[in-house]
Amino acid sequence: MKRFPLNGELRSTEPEHPREECGVFATASVANVSVDIFYALRVLQHRGQESAGIAVYNHEGIKCIKGMGLAHQALKNEDIQSPKGDLGIGHVRYSTVGSSTISNAQPFVVSTNYGDIALAHNGEMVNSDKIMDELKKKGWAFITSSDSEIIVRLLANDISNTGDPVRALKNVMSTIQGAYSLAIMVDNRVFAVRDPFGFRPLCVGRTKTGYAAASESVVFDTLGGEFIRDVEPGEIVELLPGEIRSTKTGLAKGRAHCMFEWVYIARADSVIEQKLVYEVRRRIGERLAKEQPVDADVVVPIPDSGRSHAMGYAEGSGIRYSEGLMKNRYVERTFIMPDQSDRTTGVMLKLNPLKSIIKDKRVVLVDDSIVRGTTMRKIVQLVRNAGAKEVHVRVGSPPIIAPCYFGIDMKTRDQFAATGRTVKEIEKMITADSLGYISIEGLVDAIGLPAGDLCLACLTEEYPVAVPGEKVRFQKKLDSFT
Ligand code: SF4
The missing domain is CATH 3.60.20.10 (Aminohydrolase, N-terminal nucleophile (Ntn) domain)
Incomplete structure (x- = not known):
């Protein structure tokens, strides 16, 4: 459902993940x-x-x-x-x-x-x-x-x-x-x-x-x-x-099934188009481990959404899986700190690192997606402060570069970490020792449906339906944009 903000309405300025509507x-x-x-x-x-x-x-x-x-x-x-x-x-x-x-x-x-x-x-x-x-x-x-x-x-x-x-x-x-x-x-x-x-x-x-x-x-x-x-x-x-x-x-x-349903939105125990969401996420993690390997000691999920991807990464890489971040399940995901300047405390209210798992370790942090990158940066710092020797970030969706017009709350290009930045630049922005995303091909293979049956528009800028000012799927020529 689309709706325009009412006067004075405050919306979250820092979504951690794309939101279903x-x-x-x-x-x-x-x-x-x-x-x-x-x-x-x-x-x-x-x-x-x-x-x-x-x-x-x-x-x-x-x-x-x-x-x-x-x-x-x-x-x-x-x-x-x-x-x-x-x-x-x-x-x-x-x-x-x-x-x-x-x-x-x-x-x-x-x-x-x-x-x-x-x-x-x-x-x-x-x-x-x-x-x-x-x-x-x-x-x-x-x-x-x-x-x-x-x-x-x-x-x-x-x-x-x-x-x-x-x-x-x-x-x-x-x-x-x-x-x-x-x-x-x-x-x-x-x-x-x-x-x-x-x-x-x-x-x-x-x-x-x-x-x-x-x-x-x-x-x-x-x-x-x-x-x-x-x-x-x-x-x-x-x-x-x-x-x-x-x-x-x-x-x-x-x-044009939305790929984000399998990546993040749907529950892991749902089946969409005959594909169990949990299995898709695990396969994404496995593929990510092959595409973006790293020498490390422990794979840590960002709970809850990165858990299945991280399990797949651990299986694909042979690196031990450990729950190194504990989530406070009573801090709702739209929570905003009374004092917005104290943002690190906000992340710590939601996540607490287990020092015994992280200290002196080379950690692979796995999450499903990066939207703005600001939260990921804080989590990287949290893990570093807990004594990690190295922090490597691996992401279960390719870089998000374009808005969604089909029911997911990602509306403007300037909110995305990947807008106008290379992967190396995002890596620097989030202060990780390395950053790796799954490829579009790897994601499509993990979902197990033909690419032509999926909407990938926020990754490719090619929209299945004509949206004024945006490129239409399979249409490559800039001069024929709608
Ligand atoms: S643009 Fe397509 S793939 Fe991306 S979130 Fe929207 S519907 Fe899903």
């Missing part, structure tokens, strides 16, 4: 679904921590509850029990810092002459500004500036005209461009929709009492259900208590 869930059942939705949102919590919401259908229409914070903070026990119904959707939205508002929390619910519509969106449209301008000129009014509201309003308008939710969904899909995995309720019908490139993950499975769709397969493990398959790019899936019905829109133009 949302997680979605949809279900149809023979029993009340609100508790299942709540559990699903807790499982998808890593995809968004700012707000959570549930919309449930019963004979009175769609009831929606939402709030700010983590799912268990946003949705109180008594609220979760109250909207009873056997169809429903849920949403978690990613975390920002400072004054964010409930108006952007999802699901969005609107009323039409066909019935209520509720929408939960993961992803980001690239033509939302253009569509919103056109609609405003026609007299349409919007409550938020989010692209998700555009989708729900287009859908409401189309259904009011056609009375056919599947046809309306197809029409909306041929208008909007970019990344969207959607959970939608249209009156008493519930759908899961994936954009024609399949940027963000979305899968379907069984629950104990029906069928469901979720951003990640791990939800079905927790609900005691069974993962069935990924939703195909460009597919509309209708969920019923006893079956799933598929409509292929014919809009799919080639795949």
Whole structure:
């Protein structure tokens, strides 16, 4: 979901990692679904921590509850029990810092002459500004500036005209461009929709009492259900208590699954496009060890995200793996020091080095990615202060050089360490004895899908979908930029 910062809103100025923007869930059942939705949102919590919401259908229409914070903070026990119904959707939205508002929390619910519509969106449209301008000129009014509201309003308008939710969904899909995995309720019908490139993950499975769709397969493990398959790019899936019905829109133009889902975003125990995320991360580490070897005594992960990559690096290199940095799991990842000048203390609140593991050792620090490099620099210094003889940094994704327009919060080139810097210059900036990234080819091999089926745009500057001012995938000539 794309949204513009509100006046005075403060966002984190120092993201340690790229951030996912949302997680979605949809279900149809023979029993009340609100508790299942709540559990699903807790499982998808890593995809968004700012707000959570549930919309449930019963004979009175769609009831929606939402709030700010983590799912268990946003949705109180008594609220979760109250909207009873056997169809429903849920949403978690990613975390920002400072004054964010409930108006952007999802699901969005609107009323039409066909019935209520509720929408939960993961992803980001690239033509939302253009569509919103056109609609405003026609007299349409919007409550938020989010692209998700555009989708729900287009859908409401189309259904009011056609009375056919599947046809309306197809029409909306041929208008909007970019990344969207959607959970939608249209009156008493519930759908899961994936954009024609399949940027963000979305899968379907069984629950104990029906069928469901979720951003990640791990939800079905927790609900005691069974993962069935990924939703195909460009597919509309209708969920019923006893079956799933598929409509292929014919809009799919080639795949562009976000490589960052495997590198960092998704949970390690999720399966995306038949690839277990944990295994991909381990293979990345192994490949990294072959591509970027170093003489060292110990491989130390940056917890938690670098752990699987580091295990792979240790296996690939034969160097001992040790947990040399302890993480304080009660300091949330958006934590900002009251005094921003005291940044080293901020890192130490989150990570504490184990001197007995690190002292007098040549340490390989492994993480999944480097965005700005400022946090990595502090961690290198922390490890050095703990007595490391040498600190070598190895990174499980190639240098990030371009913004993401498809649902990951990396928006401007000047925030990236790799913008205008060579690897040697970044090495110097983070004060490491050496720095090595996995190659794009190595990453693609580790994921195990053809490069043409992946979005690699933040690494290559070649975008699967035309973005004004950016190069389109497979298009090399500068003079033909859109
Ligand atoms: S640009 Fe990067 S982060 Fe964004 S969808 Fe593509 S691979 Fe993922």
